[in-house]
Amino acid sequence: MKKYIVEFIxxxxxVFVGCGAMVIDSHVGGSISHVGVAMxxxxxxxxxxxxxGDISGAHINPAVTIGFWIAKRFSIKEVLxxxxxxxxxxxAASFALKYLFPLDETLGASLPSGTWQQSFxxxxxxxxxxxxxxLNVSTxxxxxxxxxxxxxxxxxxxxxMFAGPICGASMNPARSIGPAVASGHTxxxxxxxxxxxxxxxxxxxxxxxxxxxxxxxxx
Numbered sequence: 001m002k003k004y005i006v007e008f009i010x011x012x013x014x015v016f017v018g019c020g021a022m023v024i025d026s027h028v029g030g031s032i033s034h035v036g037v038a039m040x041x042x043x044x045x046x047x048x049x050x051x052x053g054d055i056s057g058a059h060i061n062p063a064v065t066i067g068f069w070i071a072k073r074f075s076i077k078e079v080l081x082x083x084x085x086x087x088x089x090x091x092a093a094s095f096a097l098k099y100l101f102p103l104d105e106t107l108g109a110s111l112p113s114g115t116w117q118q119s120f121x122x123x124x125x126x127x128x129x130x131x132x133x134x135l136n137v138s139t140x141x142x143x144x145x146x147x148x149x150x151x152x153x154x155x156x157x158x159x160x161m162f163a164g165p166i167c168g169a170s171m172n173p174a175r176s177i178g179p180a181v182a183s184g185h186t187x188x189x190x191x192x193x194x195x196x197x198x199x200x201x202x203x204x205x206x207x208x209x210x211x212x213x214x215x216x217x218x219x
Contacts, residue, residue, distance in 0.1 A: 003056040011089030019108025042157020049149035067200035090178030110168035110176040119167035127199030
């Protein structure tokens with residue numbers, strides 16, 4: 001149960017800080033700035049990995065949970081409880097922001113600035129990179145594990161930095177579902193759910209190919 005509790009807490013603060021930075025930036029005339037928003041996303045991910053990673057793995061993302069299951073690193077019986085905890089955390093954070101900023105129209109919802117097809121492709125690629133980094137930094141030398149939080153946080157911040165203005169750089173179904181439900185902007189929600197899960201699944205397949213042990217020819 002403690003794993004589910006920290007997944008709820010972790011996803012709550014992920015959405016509260018990340019989407020909160022977006023909401024506050026729009027309310028204070030851009031004082032936080034796009035760079036500040038991107039840094040907020042990256043830093044909260046890093047902080048959460050170092051604080052709860054040893055308890056639940058700090059998935060805080062249904063796409064990551066599903067990715068670990070596809071990679072056979074996670075039990076199928078825990079997939080649904082993890083996702084439920086993550087969704088409840090994201091919804092709780094989004095409704096907290098709605099209470100604090102009742103006049104905000106989007107509450108940091110994931111919305112495409114262009115076509116949904118453009119954002120779908122972006123989100124697939126972005127989540128692919130995130131999941132690929134997660135799988136690689138959690139494999140191998142102990143030193144890589146120590147730097148996992150910094151590497152993953154930097155990946156999220158970097159992707160939010162350059163792709164956020166186009167697609168929102170969600171990379172996380174829970175992060176998109178929470179503000180979409182709270183704000184009522186669910187028109188493109190399906191694309192952000194499908195694209196992020198697809199990107200994570202593709203990353204697992206490529207990871208297995210690149211990490212496959214070399215075949216030794218028989219003499």
